[in-house]
Amino acid sequence: MASKRGKQTVRDMFLSTLVIAACAGVIYLFIPKDEHADPLKAVDFTVELATVRTAAPYPVAAPEGLPEKWKATSVHYNEAEGKAWHLGFLDADRRYVAVEQSTAAARTYVPEVSQKAKDTGRTETVAGKEWQVWEGEKYNALVLPGKGHTTVVTGSAPKESLVEMVKALRTTPPAASAS
Numbered sequence: 001m002a003s004k005r006g007k008q009t010v011r012d013m014f015l016s017t018l019v020i021a022a023c024a025g026v027i028y029l030f031i032p033k034d035e036h037a038d039p040l041k042a043v044d045f046t047v048e049l050a051t052v053r054t055a056a057p058y059p060v061a062a063p064e065g066l067p068e069k070w071k072a073t074s075v076h077y078n079e080a081e082g083k084a085w086h087l088g089f090l091d092a093d094r095r096y097v098a099v100e101q102s103t104a105a106a107r108t109y110v111p112e113v114s115q116k117a118k119d120t121g122r123t124e125t126v127a128g129k130e131w132q133v134w135e136g137e138k139y140n141a142l143v144l145p146g147k148g149h150t151t152v153v154t155g156s157a158p159k160e161s162l163v164e165m166v167k168a169l170r171t172t173p174p175a176a177s178a179s
Contacts, residue, residue, distance in 0.1 A: 045075040052077045058149035059171035060085055066168050095157035097165050106150040114141040114154040126166045142166055
């Protein structure tokens with residue numbers, strides 16, 4: 001009797017597994033899905049930007065008028081660590097570009113946010129301002145020292161995308177929110 005009971009238990013367990021698998025398969029077939037959807041969701045940074053522009057002790061930079069193919073992917077403000085503003089994007093070719101600003105010391109902050117890029121000693125004038133050119137193995141960066149803060153545009157994207165981001169940066173609130 002004991003040996004027959006063991007075989008029934010294994011058989012019942014196998015049948016139960018088949019029933020569960022069949023139910024899961026039916027559910028999977030009827031749940032709508034979009035195989036062509038982008039798995040990376042864009043973030044809306046307008047609320048955070050408005051908040052940070054009132055809280056930060058420096059003019060907070062964010063892009064305006066970037067091409068539609070650019071996608072904002074991350075945003076945060078860390079008041080405890082150098083009042084650091086971060087805004088991450090993917091450019092039209094899905095390469096990373098970030099806007100980083102902080103009151104932290106530039107000599108430690110820039111290498112941190114630019115994945116250990118180093119100052120080349122060269123500068124480039126973009127949008128009427130003199131930006132330092134930093135280069136690294138992973139990221140390159142354009143760095144703009146300010147009064148009490150530093151602005152860094154960095155990422156794995158080519159220099160052309162970094163320059164495009166710099167040209168799009170604005171530090172004043174949009175006209176609609178100024179009223």
